[in-house]
Amino acid sequence: MKLNINSKLVEVGDDPEMPLLWALRDVAGMKGTKFGCGIAACGACTVHVDGEPVRSCQLMVGDVDGPITTIEGIGDADNLHAVQQAWIEEQVPQCGYCQSGQIMAAVALLRDTPEPTDEDIDDAMTNLCRCGTYPRIRSAIKRASETIKQEA
Amino acid sequence: MGFAKIARRTFLIGAAAIAGGVAVGYYYVNKPYANPLEDDLADGESTFNPYIKISEDNTVTIITPRAEMGQGVHTSLAALVAEELDLTLDDIVAEHGMSDWAYYNGGMMEDGVPFAAFNESFMAEAARVAMPAVGKLLGLQATGGSSSIKDGFDKMRQAGCATRYMLLEAAAKEFGVSKDSLKLEGKTVVDPASGNSKTFGELASAAAALGAPSELVLREEKDWKLLGKPQPRVDIPAKVTGQPIFGIDVDLPDMTYGTVKMSPRFWAKAKSYDDTAALAVPGVQKVVPLETQTGNGFGIIADNTWAAFKGAEALEVEWEEASYPKTSEAMMEVIAAALDTEADQSLRDDGSVVTAFADAPQEELIEAEYSVPWLAHACMEPMNATAQWKDGVLDVWAPTQAPTIIQMICSDLVGVESDAVRVHTTNLGGGFGRRGEVDFPIYAVELAKHTEGRPVKVTWSREEDQRHDTYRPAAMGRMKARVKKGELPTAFDMHISSPSIMKSLLDRTFPGQAAAGPDNTISHGAFDQPYTIPNYRVQSSKADLPVPIGFWRSVGNSYNGWFHEGFMDEIAEKAGMDPLAMRLELMKDYPEAISVLNKVAEMSGWGREMPEGSGLGLAHVISFGTWVAMVVEVSDNDGDISIDNVWAACEFGTVIDPSIVKAQIMSGIVFGLSSAIGQEITFEDGEVVEGNFDEFDSMRMNQCPKIHVELLETYHKIGGAGEPGTPPSIPALANAIYAATGQRMRTMPFSNDVSFVS
Numbered sequence A: 001m002k003l004n005i006n007s008k009l010v011e012v013g014d015d016p017e018m019p020l021l022w023a024l025r026d027v028a029g030m031k032g033t034k035f036g037c038g039i040a041a042c043g044a045c046t047v048h049v050d051g052e053p054v055r056s057c058q059l060m061v062g063d064v065d066g067p068i069t070t071i072e073g074i075g076d077a078d079n080l081h082a083v084q085q086a087w088i089e090e091q092v093p094q095c096g097y098c099q100s101g102q103i104m105a106a107v108a109l110l111r112d113t114p115e116p117t118d119e120d121i122d123d124a125m126t127n128l129c130r131c132g133t134y135p136r137i138r139s140a141i142k143r144a145s146e147t148i149k150q151e152a
Numbered sequence B: 001m002g003f004a005k006i007a008r009r010t011f012l013i014g015a016a017a018i019a020g021g022v023a024v025g026y027y028y029v030n031k032p033y034a035n036p037l038e039d040d041l042a043d044g045e046s047t048f049n050p051y052i053k054i055s056e057d058n059t060v061t062i063i064t065p066r067a068e069m070g071q072g073v074h075t076s077l078a079a080l081v082a083e084e085l086d087l088t089l090d091d092i093v094a095e096h097g098m099s100d101w102a103y104y105n106g107g108m109m110e111d112g113v114p115f116a117a118f119n120e121s122f123m124a125e126a127a128r129v130a131m132p133a134v135g136k137l138l139g140l141q142a143t144g145g146s147s148s149i150k151d152g153f154d155k156m157r158q159a160g161c162a163t164r165y166m167l168l169e170a171a172a173k174e175f176g177v178s179k180d181s182l183k184l185e186g187k188t189v190v191d192p193a194s195g196n197s198k199t200f201g202e203l204a205s206a207a208a209a210l211g212a213p214s215e216l217v218l219r220e221e222k223d224w225k226l227l228g229k230p231q232p233r234v235d236i237p238a239k240v241t242g243q244p245i246f247g248i249d250v251d252l253p254d255m256t257y258g259t260v261k262m263s264p265r266f267w268a269k270a271k272s273y274d275d276t277a278a279l280a281v282p283g284v285q286k287v288v289p290l291e292t293q294t295g296n297g298f299g300i301i302a303d304n305t306w307a308a309f310k311g312a313e314a315l316e317v318e319w320e321e322a323s324y325p326k327t328s329e330a331m332m333e334v335i336a337a338a339l340d341t342e343a344d345q346s347l348r349d350d351g352s353v354v355t356a357f358a359d360a361p362q363e364e365l366i367e368a369e370y371s372v373p374w375l376a377h378a379c380m381e382p383m384n385a386t387a388q389w390k391d392g393v394l395d396v397w398a399p400t401q402a403p404t405i406i407q408m409i410c411s412d413l414v415g416v417e418s419d420a421v422r423v424h425t426t427n428l429g430g431g432f433g434r435r436g437e438v439d440f441p442i443y444a445v446e447l448a449k450h451t452e453g454r455p456v457k458v459t460w461s462r463e464e465d466q467r468h469d470t471y472r473p474a475a476m477g478r479m480k481a482r483v484k485k486g487e488l489p490t491a492f493d494m495h496i497s498s499p500s501i502m503k504s505l506l507d508r509t510f511p512g513q514a515a516a517g518p519d520n521t522i523s524h525g526a527f528d529q530p531y532t533i534p535n536y537r538v539q540s541s542k543a544d545l546p547v548p549i550g551f552w553r554s555v556g557n558s559y560n561g562w563f564h565e566g567f568m569d570e571i572a573e574k575a576g577m578d579p580l581a582m583r584l585e586l587m588k589d590y591p592e593a594i595s596v597l598n599k600v601a602e603m604s605g606w607g608r609e610m611p612e613g614s615g616l617g618l619a620h621v622i623s624f625g626t627w628v629a630m631v632v633e634v635s636d637n638d639g640d641i642s643i644d645n646v647w648a649a650c651e652f653g654t655v656i657d658p659s660i661v662k663a664q665i666m667s668g669i670v671f672g673l674s675s676a677i678g679q680e681i682t683f684e685d686g687e688v689v690e691g692n693f694d695e696f697d698s699m700r701m702n703q704c705p706k707i708h709v710e711l712l713e714t715y716h717k718i719g720g721a722g723e724p725g726t727p728p729s730i731p732a733l734a735n736a737i738y739a740a741t742g743q744r745m746r747t748m749p750f751s752n753d754v755s756f757v758s
Helices: A020-027 A082-089 A099-112 A118-124 A134-151 B003-015 B018-024 B026-030 B036-040 B073-084 B122-138 B148-175 B200-208 B236-240 B276-280 B305-314 B328-339 B353-358 B403-414 B439-448 B462-467 B501-509 B557-575 B579-586 B591-604 B658-678 B726-741
Strands: A002-005 A008-011 A046-049 A052-055 B045-049 B052-055 B060-063 B092-095 B183-185 B188-190 B197-199 B256-262 B270-274 B284-292 B295-302 B316-319 B345-350 B365-372 B384-390 B393-398 B421-425 B456-459 B475-482 B491-498 B535-542 B615-623 B626-637 B640-651 B706-712
Touching (some): A020 B305, A046 A099, A052 A099, A099 A134, A134 B658, B045 B148, B052 B200, B073 B092, B073 B148, B256 B462, B276 B305, B305 B456, B328 B475, B365 B557, B403 B421, B475 B557, B557 B579, B591 B615, B591 B626, B615 B726, B640 B658, B640 B726, B658 B726
Parallel strands (some): B256 B456, B393 B421, B491 B535
Antiparallel strands (some): A046 A052, B045 B052, B052 B060, B345 B535, B384 B393, B475 B491, B615 B626, B626 B640
């Protein structure tokens, strides 16, 4: 079975009931998307399907109905997304394990709501961070919002 | 060096046989460890000491031998070295390096002494001087106790400084000039007179052959270019682009996968099992029974992690009954009963509380009992490790806080000497004390015996992780004070009871070598606080329960900080005094406490008029050598409590990186508040009830307050950063809730009594 991941057709194995998370990690070898809870409670596994943030631990490969974007498709070291750049400037990550999912959630938020209020951020950013990086995530989202506005 | 020998020495920590240990180990203490980098140098690489290697292509690699678990240790330890080499962090590569005794943590041991951080008596100082020697003796390469900078501050700067001297001397010989005339420019040594220059890479081989200088003059603080200033963290670019840097991301040629299904009742074994359904799951290869020093159960080997999880689910097992009280309530009764026995340790006993209470009129007495539940660490990255056992060599890849202990224990599992075991430390997706344990590597190694030389990555499900943690123990505190209206308290008595972490840790890590005697951690955060009260006693008792317990961010301080400071608030109320004014009086012998209290009062606007339903709460706790005063502000939000602001004033002595240290204090605060607003591990039928984040949640973005942190740097000793934010956050919240609602919190989590914004 092949899926459209980051604009490429990628082999994800032959088990339609395997959660997308594990197909990405163990079959496709894309490790940026993280396993945290397996019940869609933490958001570490957030990817975009057709642009919408989805918790990939609860989405079976056979049910994927659109192109997938993972953290690897958002930007890389040489070509960072404004959100990744803001994450660096605000020095957000500590252990860093939840940050792929946080960044995916933030990218989707800023696309739909380019100038989010604190309340918008509270509503959209429901991902768990055990290091407590929330204050810096909030600042980074606002910084990225500014950057995106200036670039537009 | 044999492992059994090391294991026996480990007994010393638990028994606190400091003097004996030093006497026995004099030779080891004074002999430097060999440089482990010498065995593994690539072509063209040279090494100067265990912390630095330089290659011909001018790559400077700094070994930062503490686990990067989010605390920024690779950045701050590398900065200590880079400062002495006149480099920036862009010039260097920071690596965990391999496990080795040379990377022992002496700083972590200093907090093990039974003295308060500010106690500088001869006894206390003598014990502190001895403790790093114990660390060296044990070769304990470990990360914890907020100790990385304490331990590395001199060591890492000396490593950088010695290397600088050697590079300069090699260049001086090469150019035929005095080394005093040479300058460093980036990774190059320049002779300004002749214009000659050589890169570090060109000089490395000759420089490394020179031998270490006998005397070093370190850079003075006034000349620091990196230290004391925020540096961009070296680990962040990889963390925002999803790089495979964690243990769970390890990927090796021909690797297979696995998981475990351990007994949900601690130490119980399988009575019977049926693996037919498990083996029928597509992709499942094997089911392996496990009986280990950390638990009993089964390993499942499969083609991928998902198949292993499904196999574990399908595996049918009937487990033995629990051999201990089966419910949280029954366990709490054991802990409460210990309060009615004679205490087994008294680390503070000033004056005589007995005499002070004997003639006290009833209206001057105040009493309270506080209790806290068991807590899970809930690291974002579930427990995992990868192992390969092939051709007599064991490799373990693990997100670990204690690589040399893994090396020691895993060598016994396969029956080889330590030098046939290599532990590769990955980045850690959270640690908080959980990843100093040996269960996850043990299970990976046990499964690697069944994969015919293939590496196996063993990942736990969240439920397996949360139901097989080494929990923060439940605990109780019984307090009593004598206080007259309008006056300071004249007597304060406290008795704490909790199961012993040191006993639990040593029982499972070094079976048969358990330490007897009292456990200082039960009193940390209570006996060692800077209050002067004429009659002042802090006692503790160990409650006997076999639930595995361990170090959880700030350890005993995590509950005593609240017991002690929550009750201080009750005393202030009974005295009719302002909580800040009373603390300023009781701590007036300690200028650092006074300065952080005054600072936080100024930051928070302490004393201002608060709207109906709002309140400010204050607490001060010194832990891991850092003085922290904190104020929490809460308000009413349609009947739910909202935590709006936290102000923290922290006295660290010296701050290596203010951005990292502020992040650590914020992190500690969110960690403490998370536990206060809703965390609780409970037991039914001897099993942990809460399996996942839906039942054991932590603070989320919408609940997180604004956090304001100020760092003070006047104390003469360096304090830790990772843990000291946690202990005062809980009492400051409790005291704020009281100020806002009139409801006194005496049981955690506070969500059992009041409702928080969710």
